[in-house]
Amino acid sequence: MKIGELAKRSGLSAHTIRYYERIGLLPHADRDQSGQRDYDASILIWIEFLDRLKTTGMPIREMLRYAALRERGVGTEAERSALLEQHRERVRAHVVELQTCLLVLDTKIAGYAGKDQRMKDYDAPIPQRRKPAGARQAGAR
């Protein structure tokens, strides 16, 4: 498989694939007689895993740590496992945080939904300066 094909299949751009190889996230690809990269389909599994790490917010330098351990192979399992476990905890914590934020969003949106004219500006309810009816300029600030 050449780089264009791998790009299509992996969802990464060819540029990004070369970049990942350059920095060490992807192993140096074998080249054919003319110097073009020739990939084995098995690389897709690794790319997919990298994608999971990326999706969950792992910075590239940490993926590099993992990738380096993986390249070293046998004897690095404990360290790789520890790295993933640490990451898992961070992701779990982040999910919890997101769920809290979702509740806040729900509340906020519900506030807008209860808008049968009762509320003017839910974000910044101004201290009602008692004045007849000509309340223009809700003074959001």
Place this chain on the structure above:
Amino acid sequence: MKIGELAKRSGLSAHTIRYYERIGLLPHADRDQSGQRDYDASILIWIEFLDRLKTTGMPIREMLRYAALRERGVGTEAERSALLEQHRERVRAHVVELQTCLLVLDTKIAGYAGKDQRMKDYDAPIPQRRKPAGARQAGAR
């Protein structure tokens, strides 16, 4: 409250607060006689909300859209609500994605845990080329 105090209370740096004001995420702060920013505690609520948006991955340009609607005040509720609802869906989808990734991580970590010497390199199990016992170089690739 001066900017340093607000920085402490909000968790943003004074630099960031000024930056947010410059780009319009925070309203132009009132100044005291000597030109220094003087904040009302109510700004903390807005900053906290911005923080939620940031945590949930909203890009600044979209926060700016929301902030601008908020400044316009009355009459922009529907648009603000729509914006938040759209964002909420994205966040929900992202949480689902993260949970899928967590399952993958769990599996991966479980693989490392079942390491009573049975497995050498779980990442890249090499096609076992039958050879007596001297299996060095797990050839992760």
Place this chain on the structure above:
DNA sequence: TCTTGATTTAGAGTGCACTCTAAGTTGTAG
């Protein structure tokens, strides 16, 4: 009053993760 720390501005610099460009080589359909 002196000094130290906080604040002001405009604008430059940083780190991350790509993303693209240029100039050249290779592969393939017509």
Place this chain on the structure above:
DNA sequence: CTACAACTTAGAGTGCACTCTAAATCAAGA
């Protein structure tokens, strides 16, 4: 054989969200 698309490299450029610098002014305690 001729196009033309896909590939190669080194290196420059981009977008985002800050983060810091310089030089000046301001505030508050010894």
